[in-house]
Amino acid sequence: MSNSAAFAILYQEYYPRVFALCRLLLLTRDGAEDAAQETFTKAYKNFRQYQPERPFWHWVASIAHHHCIDELRQRNRWQNLEPDAEDALDHLESPEPVTLDLLIAAQDQHQVRKAIDGLPEKYRVPLVLAYLVQLSYDEIAALLGISRNHVGVLLLRAKERLRAQLRTTGLGDPS
Amino acid sequence: MNHPTELALMLYADQALHDKPHRNSPEAMAIAQHLDTCPACRQTVAALSRENQALSQALSLEVAATPPGKVRFRQPSPWREATLTTLIAAGITALVQWGWKALFEEAALASVAWAASTWMPSVYSLANDVFLFFQHKGADMFDNYLALILGLALLAPLVALVKVRPRSNMLPTLLMALATGTTLLSIAPSGHALQVITQEHAVVIEAEETIDDTVLIAARDVTVNGKVNGNLLIAAEDIAVTGAVNGNLIVFADDIEISGSVQGMTVGAADSLEFNGASLGSDLWLAGDSIELDEQTRIAGNLSTASSSLTLAGSVAKDVNSAADRLVIKGHVAGDVEAVARHIELAETASIGGNLQYRSPNQEELVVDENASVAGDVAYKGEPKNLRMRHHFDFYDFYLWKMLWFVATFIVGWMAITLIPRLGDVQLQSGVAGLKTAGIGLLTLVSAPVMAIVVGITLVGLPLSFITIAGWLVAWYLSQIVLAYYIGRSIIERRHDQPGLAVALLLGLLIVTLATSLPLLGGMLSLLATILGLGLMVELWLNRNSAAGTLP
Numbered sequence: 001m002s003n004s005a006a007f008a009i010l011y012q013e014y015y016p017r018v019f020a021l022c023r024l025l026l027l028t029r030d031g032a033e034d035a036a037q038e039t040f041t042k043a044y045k046n047f048r049q050y051q052p053e054r055p056f057w058h059w060v061a062s063i064a065h066h067h068c069i070d071e072l073r074q075r076n077r078w079q080n081l082e083p084d085a086e087d088a089l090d091h092l093e094s095p096e097p098v099t100l101d102l103l104i105a106a107q108d109q110h111q112v113r114k115a116i117d118g119l120p121e122k123y124r125v126p127l128v129l130a131y132l133v134q135l136s137y138d139e140i141a142a143l144l145g146i147s148r149n150h151v152g153v154l155l156l157r158a159k160e161r162l163r164a165q166l167r168t169t170g171l172g173d174p175s
Numbered sequence: 176m177n178h179p180t181e182l183a184l185m186l187y188a189d190q191a192l193h194d195k196p197h198r199n200s201p202e203a204m205a206i207a208q209h210l211d212t213c214p215a216c217r218q219t220v221a222a223l224s225r226e227n228q229a230l231s232q233a234l235s236l237e238v239a240a241t242p243p244g245k246v247r248f249r250q251p252s253p254w255r256e257a258t259l260t261t262l263i264a265a266g267i268t269a270l271v272q273w274g275w276k277a278l279f280e281e282a283a284l285a286s287v288a289w290a291a292s293t294w295m296p297s298v299y300s301l302a303n304d305v306f307l308f309f310q311h312k313g314a315d316m317f318d319n320y321l322a323l324i325l326g327l328a329l330l331a332p333l334v335a336l337v338k339v340r341p342r343s344n345m346l347p348t349l350l351m352a353l354a355t356g357t358t359l360l361s362i363a364p365s366g367h368a369l370q371v372i373t374q375e376h377a378v379v380i381e382a383e384e385t386i387d388d389t390v391l392i393a394a395r396d397v398t399v400n401g402k403v404n405g406n407l408l409i410a411a412e413d414i415a416v417t418g419a420v421n422g423n424l425i426v427f428a429d430d431i432e433i434s435g436s437v438q439g440m441t442v443g444a445a446d447s448l449e450f451n452g453a454s455l456g457s458d459l460w461l462a463g464d465s466i467e468l469d470e471q472t473r474i475a476g477n478l479s480t481a482s483s484s485l486t487l488a489g490s491v492a493k494d495v496n497s498a499a500d501r502l503v504i505k506g507h508v509a510g511d512v513e514a515v516a517r518h519i520e521l522a523e524t525a526s527i528g529g530n531l532q533y534r535s536p537n538q539e540e541l542v543v544d545e546n547a548s549v550a551g552d553v554a555y556k557g558e559p560k561n562l563r564m565r566h567h568f569d570f571y572d573f574y575l576w577k578m579l580w581f582v583a584t585f586i587v588g589w590m591a592i593t594l595i596p597r598l599g600d601v602q603l604q605s606g607v608a609g610l611k612t613a614g615i616g617l618l619t620l621v622s623a624p625v626m627a628i629v630v631g632i633t634l635v636g637l638p639l640s641f642i643t644i645a646g647w648l649v650a651w652y653l654s655q656i657v658l659a660y661y662i663g664r665s666i667i668e669r670r671h672d673q674p675g676l677a678v679a680l681l682l683g684l685l686i687v688t689l690a691t692s693l694p695l696l697g698g699m700l701s702l703l704a705t706i707l708g709l710g711l712m713v714e715l716w717l718n719r720n721s722a723a724g725t726l727p
Contacts, residue, residue: 020238099222101229112233130189131227132234137191148191152182155189159226 007047010056011040017057018064024128025068027117035071039064061133069143072121100159103166115165123158126151178216179206188223258594378411380418389422397428399435406439414445423457431463440476448482450489458493466499470506470524477510494529504547511551516540521547532556581688588656588680598653599676601661601711613703616654616710623647654708655691655701659683661711 018039023032042063043050050059104112116124126144129135130151141148179187183206186192192203210217378394380386384401390408397411399418406422414428416435423439431445436454443461450468458476466482468474472489477496484501487508494510502514505522511529519533521543530551533541538555592599603609627643660676663683691701 017238024234024237100226101222104229104233109233109236113237116234116237127230128234131230132238134231137186137189149182149186152186152189152191156182156185159230 007044010060014057014060015040018060021061021064021128021132022068024116024132025065025125026071031071035064035068039067042067065129065133065135066143069125072125100163100166103163107166107169111166111169115162115169118165119158119161123154123161126154127158130155178213179209181219184216184219185223188220189227262594382418453489468506472506488524518542520544521549523547527551530554534558577688577692581684584656585680585684587652588660588684589677591653591656592660592676592680597715598657598712599660599664601657601715603658603661603707603711609707612710612714613706614710615713616706616708619647619709619713620651620706623650650709650712651705654705654712655687656680656684656708657711658704658708659687662686 015036019032019036022035022039023029026032026035039060043060050056107115116127119127126140129140129143130137135143137148137151140151144151146154183202187203187206187210192200192206210220376394377396377398378392379398380390380401380403382400385404386401387404389405390403392407392409392411394411396413397409397415399407399409399414399416399420402419402421404421406425407416407420408425410427412429414426414431416424416426416431416433416437418435420435420437420439424433424437424441424443426433426441426443426445428445430447430449431443432449432451433441433443433453434451436456438456440457441455441459441461443459443463445463446465448461448463448466450472452469452471453473455472455474455476459474459478461478461480462482464483466480466484467486468478468489470488474489474491475493477493478487478491479496481498483499484503485497485499486503486505487495488505490507490509492509495504495508495512495514497513498515500516501518501520502516503520503522504512504525504527506524507526507528509528512527512531512533514531514533514535516533516535517540519535519541521527521531521541523544523546525544525547527549528551531549531553533554534556535541536558541553541555543549543553603612623643624647627640627647630640630643660680660683663679663681663686666682667679687704691697691704693700
C-alpha cells in the first residue's frame with residue numbers, strides 16, 4: 001500500500017478526533033475544520049518522519065494542538081497567562097465537598113461540553129491538553145511558556161469554575 | 176500537622192511529581208511521607224484523581240461523540256491555492272474596476288442628470304456640468320486616482336486573506352496574486368465601461384459625438400449619428416443607425432434602419448429591418464417580418480436570417496443561411512447559399528459564388544432569371560418538413576458535437592474539481608433527502624434568472640444581475656459534471672478506497688452522456704441530472720460551514 005493510500009485510511013480514522021480536539025481548543029466549527037485540515041496537511045508533508053512504533057494519535061494530536069495554539073496566538077486571542085490576583089496560590093480554597101466527578105456523572109454530555117466550552121481560554125486550553133491529550137505538566141508548561149506550578153494553578157481554577165458551572169446547571173435542571 | 180497545599184496535592188494526584196526530574200525532589204518526598212500519615216490528604220488526593228479521571232472520560236466522550244468523517248483527504252497542492260488566490264484577486268480587481276466605473280460614471284452622473292431634469296435648480300445644472308466635464312475632459316485624471324484606489328482595494332482582501340489563512344506557502348501565492356492584480360490594474364480598460372441611457376422619448380447621438388464606452392440605450396426612438404467605440408445595445412420602437420459602431424451592434428425594435436458601419440457582429444430583431452448603404456464588418460444575424468438589404472450594403476461575414484421575407488440586393492462576402500417565406504436575391508453572395516423557403520427568386524443581377532442548396536414545398540419554387548449566375552451546384556433538398564422528421568441521430572454532426580462536448584466537459588470538470596475539491600465531496604442521499612436535493616436544484620434553475628431580472632431592473636443592481644446570471648450559467652454547466660463525478664466515484668469506491676479523479680470523472684461522464692443521449696428518455700434524464708447536480712452544489716454551499724457537509 002502506498003504512503004498516500006495508508007495516509008488516506010489514517011485520515012478517515014483520525015479526522016473526527018483531530019477535529020474534536022481542535023474544536024475544544026478553538027471553539028469555532030470553521031476554525032476547527034480549517035485547523036484539522038491544516039493538521040493533516042502538515043502530517044502528510046512530514047509523514048516520512050512519523051515513527052510507526054509511536055501511536056499515530058499522539059503524533060497527529062501534537063501537530064494539532066501546536067497548530068491550534070499558534071492559531072490562537074496569531075489571532076491575538078491568547079490571553080496573558082502570567083499569574084494574576086485570581087490565580088494567586090494563597091487564594092486557593094480547600095477542596096469542594098462535592099467533587100467534580102460526581103457533578104460530571106450527574107450531568108449529560110451536552111451540559112458538560114457547554115461548561116467546558118464556557119471556560120476562559122487560559123483555563124480551557126491547559127485542561128484539554130492535560131486531560132484529553134494527556135500531556136504532562138512540564139510539556140504543557142513548555143508549550144504555553146509558563147511554569148509547571150502555574151499550569152497546576154490554571155488547572156485548579158479550571159476545575160473550580162467547572163464545579164461552579166455544573167453545580168448551577170445541576171440545580172437549575174434536576175435531570 | 177502542616178498539610179500540603181491543594182496545588183501540591185493536585186500535582187501529586189496528576190503524577191506531575193512522579194516524572195524523572197521531580198521524582199526524588201524534596202517536595203515530592205515530603206508529600207509522599209505526609210500522605211503515609213495523613214488520611215485526610217490521602218482522601219483529597221484520591222478525590223482529585225477521580226476528578227481527573229472523570230474529566231479525561233468526559234473529554235474522550237466528546238471526541239467519541241464526533242461521528243466518523245466521510246471527507247476524503249486532499250493532498251496539499253500549492254498550485255491549487257496559488258491558482259485559487261490568483262483567480263480571487265483577479266475577480267476582485269475586475270469587479271472593483273467595473274463597479275467603480277459603473278457607480279461613478281453611471282450612477283452618480285445619472286442621479287445628477289435626473290435631479291437636474293426634475294427640479295432644474297442652478298446647483299444641479301452646475302453639478303451636471305462638472306460631472307460632464309470630468310467625464311469628457313478629466314478621464315485621465317480620474318483613471319490615475321482610480322488606479323490608486325484600486326490598488327488599495329486589492330491590497331485589502333489580500334491582507335485579509337493572510338490574516339484568515341496564515342499558511343507557510345502563502346507568500347509565493349500572494350506574490351503571484353499581487354502580480355496578477357497589478358497587471359490587471361495596469362491594463363485597466365479606460366474606454367470600455369458601460370454607459371446606460373434610458374429615456375422615455377428620443378435619444379440622439381449626434382454626428383460629432385464619440386462615445387468610447389459600451390452603450391446600452393432604452394428609449395422610444397433612438398438615432399445614432401455619431402461614433403461608438405464599444406458595443407452598442409439598443410432596445411426601442413424605432414432605431415436608426417447612420418454613424419459608426421466599432422464594436423458589436425445588438426438591436427431590438429419595431430423598425431430598424433441601418434445605414435452606417437459596424438465593425439463587429441450585428442444582431443437584430445424587428446418587424447422591419449432595412450439596411451441602406453450599410454457596411455458590416457462581420458456576421459449578421461437577423462430575425463423579423465421583413466428584411467431588406469439594398470444594393471449598397473456590404474457584409475464582410477455571413478448572413479443568417481429568419482423572416483417572412485428577405486430581399487438581398489447587397490453583397491455578402493461569405494455564406495447565406497436563410498429561413499424565409501419569400502427569399503429574393505438580387506445581389507452577390509461570394510459563398511454558399513442555404514435556404515429553407517416557400518419561394519426563392521434569383522433576380523437578373525443575382526450571382527452566387529458557391530453552391531445553392533434549398534428546401535421548399537417543391538422544386539419549382541426556385542425561380543432563376545436567365546441572367547442570374549450560380550458558380551457551384553444547385554441542389555434541391557426536399558420539403559422543409561423532412562428536416563424536422565429526421566432525428567438528430569441521423570446526422571454525424573450530432574456525434575461529433577457530443578464527442579467535443581465530452582472532451583471539453585471532462586477537461587472543465589477535471590479543472591473545477593482539482594481547483595475546488597469540495598465539489599467532489601457531494602453526497603446524494605436516498606429517499607426524501609434525495610427529493611429535497613432535486614427540489615432545491617429545480618428551484619435554483621427557475622428562480623435564479625427571475626431574481627437576476629428583478630435585480631437588474633435597477634441601475635445599481637445591474638452588475639449584481641450580470642453576476643447572478645453568469646454564476647447561474649456556470650452552475651448549470653457544472654451541475655452534470657458534479658453529478659457525473661459523484662456517480663463515477665460511487666461506482667469505483669465499491670471496489671477501491673480512493674478512486675482517481677480522472678477515472679471517476681471519465682466513467683461518470685460516460686454514463687451521464689449516454690443516459691442523456693437516449694431517445695425519448697434523454698431529455699428527461701438530462702433535466703434530472705441538471706437539477707440533481709444543481710441541488711447538490713447548492714446544498715454544498717449551504718453546508719459550507721459544517722465539516723465538509725458530513726458532520727452535524
